[in-house]
Amino acid sequence: DVKVTQSSRYLVKRTGEKVFLECVQDMDHENMFWYRQDPGLGLRLIYFSYDVKMKEKGDIPEGYSVSREKKERFSLILESASTNQTSMYLCASNLGGSNIQYFGAGTRLSVL
Amino acid sequence: QKEVEQDPGPLSVPEGAIVSLNCTYSNSAFQYFMWYRQYSRKGPELLMYTYSSGNKEDGRFTAQVDKSSKYISLFIRDSQPSDSATYLCATPYSSASKIIFGSGTRLSIRP
Numbered sequence: 001d002v003k004v005t006q007s008s009r010y011l012v013k014r015t016g017e018k019v020f021l022e023c024v025q026d027m028d029h030e031n032m033f034w035y036r037q038d039p040g041l042g043l044r045l046i047y048f049s050y051d052v053k054m055k056e057k058g059d060i061p062e063g064y065s066v067s068r069e070k071k072e073r074f075s076l077i078l079e080s081a082s083t084n085q086t087s088m089y090l091c092a093s094n095l096g097g098s099n100i101q102y103f104g105a106g107t108r109l110s111v112l
Numbered sequence: 113q114k115e116v117e118q119d120p121g122p123l124s125v126p127e128g129a130i131v132s133l134n135c136t137y138s139n140s141a142f143q144y145f146m147w148y149r150q151y152s153r154k155g156p157e158l159l160m161y162t163y164s165s166g167n168k169e170d171g172r173f174t175a176q177v178d179k180s181s182k183y184i185s186l187f188i189r190d191s192q193p194s195d196s197a198t199y200l201c202a203t204p205y206s207s208a209s210k211i212i213f214g215s216g217t218r219l220s221i222r223p
Contacts, residue, residue, distance in 0.1 A: 004155070009153075031209050033210075039120075040120055040215055041215060042118075042200065042213045042214055042215035042216055043156075043200070043213040045210065048210060050209075058210075090155055090156070092155075094209050096209065097209070098209060099144055099146070099161075099204040099209060099211065100146070100158050100161065101158075101209070101211060102157075102158075103155030103156050103157065104155050105153070105154055105155050106153070106154070106155050
């Protein structure tokens with residue numbers, strides 16, 4: 001079975017802190033994604049990576065950056081956390097050319 | 113207008129009822145459609161995947177696509193409390209494997 005693991009289920013951070021969300025997949029997938037999920041807004045793509053060190057902005061990249069130094073790991077970075085970044089963050093991965101994405105369990109981030 | 117629209121619900125039905133979940137989309141170029149199911153405090157998981165108009169059945173679940181009206185549906189027969197979840201319709205929109213998701217419909221099946 002494909003496994004996408006997000007390092008934290010719940011995080012509480014303070015405004016202005018630098019926050020790292022980590023995601024690891026074990027199926028040698030080329031593509032990895034970071035989404036945030038908010039009530040009424042669904043899943044919105046923050047960043048996407050199609051290869052090591054390669055990244056592409058999604059629909060809402062402002063305030064976020066990403067890092068992909070190894071194929072299996074994709075990190076989302078909040079440079080200076082703000083209260084409007086309180087949300088559920090979901091990581092996903094898939095094989096290149098496949099439309100089916102596999103998701104982690106999510107990280108619920110609260111910024112106080 | 114969002115490219116994929118979905119009624120957020122919540123929708124509450126008694127056990128054993130037939131459930132109909134619906135989405136509309138705006139871009140006639142969309143060809144593939146998916147339904148993801150998301151249990152509380154979990155990530156979404158793929159439930160059904162369809163291409164072209166018509167029906168696709170998998171056990172108690174039927175996915176239907178009507179391209180002429182840009183309407184996609186998921187029917188659940190003999191609904192069970194374990195079907196209580198948020199259901200998201202989705203469609204891929206680029207060769208880079210990106211997906212547009214509807215906002216999700218929260219479904220509750222009452223025992």
